[in-house]
Amino acid sequence: MARAGEGVSVTAEFTVQPAHQGAPGLAHGGVLATALDETLGSLNWLLRTIAVTGRLETDFVRPVPVDTVLHLDARITAVHGRKIYSTATGRIGGPEGPVAVRADALFIEVKVDHFIDNGRPAEIRAAMSDPDQVRRARAFEVNP
Numbered sequence: 001m002a003r004a005g006e007g008v009s010v011t012a013e014f015t016v017q018p019a020h021q022g023a024p025g026l027a028h029g030g031v032l033a034t035a036l037d038e039t040l041g042s043l044n045w046l047l048r049t050i051a052v053t054g055r056l057e058t059d060f061v062r063p064v065p066v067d068t069v070l071h072l073d074a075r076i077t078a079v080h081g082r083k084i085y086s087t088a089t090g091r092i093g094g095p096e097g098p099v100a101v102r103a104d105a106l107f108i109e110v111k112v113d114h115f116i117d118n119g120r121p122a123e124i125r126a127a128m129s130d131p132d133q134v135r136r137a138r139a140f141e142v143n144p
C-alpha cells in the first residue's frame with residue numbers, strides 16, 4: 001500500500017516474492033524498477049494528474065534477496081508544464097535501512113484519450129464502468 005506523506009510524497013512497501021527472482025535467490029532488476037515506477041506513478045494522483053512514465057533512470061546499489069521487504073519513498077521534485085520530475089529510493093532492512101535501489105523519473109501528463117486511443121477496448125470499457133476500481137488498483141497498490 002502507498003501512503004501520502006509530507007509534501008508531494010508517498011511511502012510504500014514491496015515484498016520480493018519467489019516469482020520475482022532473477023539471479024538465484026535475488027530480485028530481478030526489472031521487477032525492482034517496476035516497484036519504483038509504480039510508487040513514482042502514484043505521486044501523480046496527489047497532483048490529480050494523469051501521467052505516464054517518459055523516462056525512468058534506475059540505480060541498482062545493493063542486491064535484494066527474495067523475501068526482502070523493500071521500503072519505498074518517492075517524492076515530486078519539480079513540475080514544468082506537462083513534465084513531472086520525481087525521485088524514489090528503495091531501502092532494505094527497514095525504512096531507515098541502506099538504499100538498495102533508487103530512481104529518477106520524468107512523467108508526462110496525458111489526456112484520458114491517451115488510453116482510449118491506444119489501449120485495448122475491453123479494458124478501457126471496464127475502466128470506464130468503474131473508475132474508482134482503476135484508481136485503487138492501479139495507483140495505490142504496489143504489490144500485485
Ligand SMILES: CCCCC/C=C\C/C=C\C/C=C\C/C=C\CCCC(=O)SCCNC(=O)CCNC(=O)[C@H](O)C(C)(C)COP(=O)(O)OP(=O)(O)OC[C@H]1O[C@@H](n2cnc3c(N)ncnc32)[C@H](O)[C@@H]1OP(=O)(O)O
Nearest residue numbers: 041050051052053054055108110112115124127128134138
Ligand atoms: C473515461 C475513460 C477512462 C478510460 C481510461 C481509464 C483510466 C485512465 C486513468 C489513469 C491511467 C492509470 C494509470 C496510468 C499511470 C501510471 C502507470 C504506471 C506508469 C507506466 O508504466 S506508464 C507506461 C509506460 N510509458 C508509456 O507507455 C509512455 C509512452 N510514451 C508516450 O506515449 C509519449 O512519448 C508521451 C505521452 C510520454 C509523450 O508524447 P507527447 O507527444 O504527448 O509529448 P512530447 O513528445 O511533445 O513531450 C512533451 C515534453 O516531454 C518531453 N519528453 C517526452 N518524453 C521524454 C523522454 N522520454 N525523456 C525526456 N523528455 C521527454 C519532451 O521533450 C517535451 O518537453 P518540452 O515540452 O520541454 O519540449
